[in-house]
Amino acid sequence: MTNRIQQLFQQKKDILSVYFTAGYPTLNDTVRILQALEKSGVDLVEIGMPFSDPLADGPTIQASSLVALNNGMTIKVLFEQLVHIRKSVTIPLVLMGYVNPVHKYGIEAFIAKCAEVGVDGVIIPDLPFNEYLDDYKPTFDGAGVANINLITPQTPESRIRLIDENTNSFIYMVSSAAVTGAKKGLAPEQIAYFERINAMKLKNPTLIGFGISDRESFLQTCKHASGAIVGSAFVKMIGESPNLESDIETFVNNIKRG
Amino acid sequence: MSKYHADQRGRYGKFGGAYIPEMLQPNIDDLNERYLPIINSQAFQDEYKSLLKDYVGRPSPLYYAKRLSEKYHTNVYLKREDLNHTGAHKINNAIGQILIAKKMGKNRIIAETGAGQHGVATATACALMGMQCVVYMGEVDIQRQAPNVARMKMLGAEVRPALSGSKTLKDATNEALRDWICNPTDTFYLIGSVVGPHPYPDMVARLQAVISHEIREQMLEKTGTPNPDYVIACVGGGSNAAGTFYHFLDEEGVRLVAVEAAGMGVDSGETAATIALGDVGIIHGSKTYLIQDEDGQIVEPYSISAGLDYPGIGPQHAHLKDTGRAIFLSATDQDALDAALELTRLEGIIPALESAHALSALRKMTFQPSDKVVITVSGRGDKDMETYMKRFQL
Ligand SMILES: Cc1ncc(COP(=O)(O)O)c(C=O)c1O
Numbered sequence: 276m277t278n279r280i281q282q283l284f285q286q287k288k289d290i291l292s293v294y295f296t297a298g299y300p301t302l303n304d305t306v307r308i309l310q311a312l313e314k315s316g317v318d319l320v321e322i323g324m325p326f327s328d329p330l331a332d333g334p335t336i337q338a339s340s341l342v343a344l345n346n347g348m349t350i351k352v353l354f355e356q357l358v359h360i361r362k363s364v365t366i367p368l369v370l371m372g373y374v375n376p377v378h379k380y381g382i383e384a385f386i387a388k389c390a391e392v393g394v395d396g397v398i399i400p401d402l403p404f405n406e407y408l409d410d411y412k413p414t415f416d417g418a419g420v421a422n423i424n425l426i427t428p429q430t431p432e433s434r435i436r437l438i439d440e441n442t443n444s445f446i447y448m449v450s451s452a453a454v455t456g457a458k459k460g461l462a463p464e465q466i467a468y469f470e471r472i473n474a475m476k477l478k479n480p481t482l483i484g485f486g487i488s489d490r491e492s493f494l495q496t497c498k499h500a501s502g503a504i505v506g507s508a509f510v511k512m513i514g515e516s517p518n519l520e521s522d523i524e525t526f527v528n529n530i531k532r533g
Numbered sequence: 534m535s536k537y538h539a540d541q542r543g544r545y546g547k548f549g550g551a552y553i554p555e556m557l558q559p560n561i562d563d564l565n566e567r568y569l570p571i572i573n574s575q576a577f578q579d580e581y582k583s584l585l586k587d588y589v590g591r592p593s594p595l596y597y598a599k600r601l602s603e604k605y606h607t608n609v610y611l612k613r614e615d616l617n618h619t620g621a622h623k624i625n626n627a628i629g630q631i632l633i634a635k636k637m638g639k640n641r642i643i644a645e646t647g648a649g650q651h652g653v654a655t656a657t658a659c660a661l662m663g664m665q666c667v668v669y670m671g672e673v674d675i676q677r678q679a680p681n682v683a684r685m686k687m688l689g690a691e692v693r694p695a696l697s698g699s700k701t702l703k704d705a706t707n708e709a710l711r712d713w714i715c716n717p718t719d720t721f722y723l724i725g726s727v728v729g730p731h732p733y734p735d736m737v738a739r740l741q742a743v744i745s746h747e748i749r750e751q752m753l754e755k756t757g758t759p760n761p762d763y764v765i766a767c768v769g770g771g772s773n774a775a776g777t778f779y780h781f782l783d784e785e786g787v788r789l790v791a792v793e794a795a796g797m798g799v800d801s802g803e804t805a806a807t808i809a810l811g812d813v814g815i816i817h818g819s820k821t822y823l824i825q826d827e828d829g830q831i832v833e834p835y836s837i838s839a840g841l842d843y844p845g846i847g848p849q850h851a852h853l854k855d856t857g858r859a860i861f862l863s864a865t866d867q868d869a870l871d872a873a874l875e876l877t878r879l880e881g882i883i884p885a886l887e888s889a890h891a892l893s894a895l896r897k898m899t900f901q902p903s904d905k906v907v908i909t910v911s912g913r914g915d916k917d918m919e920t921y922m923k924r925f926q927l
Contacts, residue, residue, distance in 0.1 A: 326829075326830065327698065327830040327831045328698065328703065328704075328707050328816070328817075328831050329707075330554070330707045330710045330711060330714075330817075331554040331556060331711070331714060333711075337697055341697075341698075344830060349828040350828065350829075351828070374552055374815050375814045375815045375816065375823075375825065375829045375831070376828055376829030376830065377829070378814060378815055378829065379814060379825065379827070379828065379829025380828075380829065400554035400555060400556075401552045401553055401554050401815070401818070402552065403550065403551060403552060403553070404555075406550070406552075424555065425554065425555035425556070426555060427555055427556050427559075427717075429556075429558075429559040429560075429717050429718075430555060430558065430559065431559065434558070449555070449556060452556065452714065452715055452716070452717045452718075453714065453715050454711045454714050454715060
């Protein structure tokens with residue numbers, strides 16, 4: 276079975292993926308933002324599930340998470356918002372969040388619900404890969420939901436191979452040793468790391484994330500991967516936006532087409 | 534290894550493990566490979582023991598508290614961690630970890646602190662070893678533990694405020710973990726309690742185990758047998774309790790008692806009584822009991838004592854709870870204040886507010902006249918004088 280994520284990577288390059296925090300800036304913006312992103316030509320979306328203690332995130336996503344939680348966002352509310360999403364949105368959707376709220380919801384129940392509403396994959400950075408393999412992989416596979424893993428400049432080759440072997444979607448390449456948040460420009464050692472990963476000829480495509488904020492960094496990363504993920508820069512923009520639809524279109528246009 | 538210690542995967546029963554983002558995986562793998570060979574090496578043991586003796590001032594006394602014993606019609610012994618250099622048990626761990634960091638070739642140390650005791654201990658160890666030191670501390674704690682902030686600064690550490698969430702210990706821990714993600718190669722994260730991803734809970738417990746090792750020797754000398762009937766300690770993350778329990782875990786005749794902070798009361802919504810309230814979840818890389826809402830968001834804790842103001846608890850303690858090996862009590866702010874004043878007036882010892890929680894067990898439990906009860910006084914009260922001045926109108 277090819278799912279939406281695999282199809283996307285087969286058909287396209289220079290993939291633009293956008294991350295935003297569900298329930299931000301206001302609780303019911305989630306679906307509106309998804310529709311606007313698809314309309315503007317974004318290829319894949321990561322929907323952040325806010326957590327009280329987002330320890331891999333920088334100030335922008337921390338702040339958006341706090342606002343979203345105060346707005347009343349929860350995993351239950353998010354699934355309610357997404358119940359009819361496949362009537363209006365066709366691009367692949369990925370949920371991203373920390374393990375504790377998912378654990379509290381019930382990992383099996385969570386995956387089943389993802390499949391039910393049409394979520395294609397999940398990224399849970401602090402779910403250990405070995406635990407995923409031992410305890411949860413059959414659940415994910417059975418539901419047809421992809422588990423997407425991160426690698427970093429420090430990840431050893433043997434571990435990258437293990438992750439690649441057990442992945443059937445894409446690998447999230449964290450651009451540098453950092454938490455999320457816009458850092459400008461790519462240093463030579465980051466390019467060397469991207470090339471090192473390319474030379475490994477992994478079976479899965481890669482997307483580069485962390486610090487990608489504008490057209491320049493997007494184009495640069497597209498040279499070394501199937502595409503890139505923009506997070507904090509987008510979250511910052513929607514937090515200040517007086518008109519979400521048109522501002523999202525402008526933001527995406529600026530990155531994709533300059 | 535007994536059933537109460539971490540297994541190969543860092544599990545204590547169903548608790549523990551290492552739930553960390555991929556960015557931290559190499560650091561944790563590296564530490565996991567190195568910590569036991571280093572701790573078990575003769576060179577480490579020699580240096581660690583010599584520093585504990587000549588620099589920290591160990592062994593800390595085991596003091597028979599005569600007037601307290603009379604009042605409670607039993608035999609109370611106080612393990613005087615308050616007499617250590619820098620005023621608490623935290624230094625045992627800081628000295629041990631800094632030696633491990635050195636052996637691993639790290640030159641920059643980061644730490645989180647609540648009461649400031651671990652921050653002071655870390656800053657002290659860094660000054661001693663000539664290492665760069667950054668301490669994260671919640672903004673609220675910076676205000677309520679001002680003397681310790683000044684001490685850290687005087688010792689040459691940089692104190693960075695944690696401005697997110699409840700601005701206390703959990704948020705300082707988040708900030709320290711973020712720093713470690715951003716500085717994976719030169720930096721060693723010196724965690725202050727038996728919390729965090731494996732191998733931290735096990736490593737810190739081993740470095741605090743000196744407390745129970747000494748208790749056994751001192752009890753043998755004083756009473757002719759190494760085992761008391763009870764050992765009692767307070768729990769924030771649980772490091773002084775883990776050290777107090779360590780060599781008694783397999784001595785099933787010794788009852789282990791842990792006292793957590795109930796704040797304004799277990800059901801008041803203003804509490805840090807993790808075991809009393811908590812259900813199982815994942816905090817700071819470890820599966821354990823924690824205080825969370827029905828959506829898995831971590832609830833901001835409260836206690837008068839900054840060192841106990843933490844919504845989680847070390848995974849070994851969660852396991853001791855589930856197996857019934859340890860008894861868990863909770864003490865309110867008022868219980869702790871009463872116990873602090875009582876110890877001060879009966880024995881001339883002003884305890885830290887954290888330690889006062891442990892002392893309140895004397896009122897909460899009944900002991901036989903023949904019982905031997907060891908209570909760890911984890912720290913001294915100097916840092917809490919402002920709170921005492923306010924609450925006792927001094
Ligand atoms: C004196 C004292 N006791 C106890 C604690 C609590 O820590 P733990 O539970 O790790 O012993 C602290 C923490 O700051 C402390 O300063």
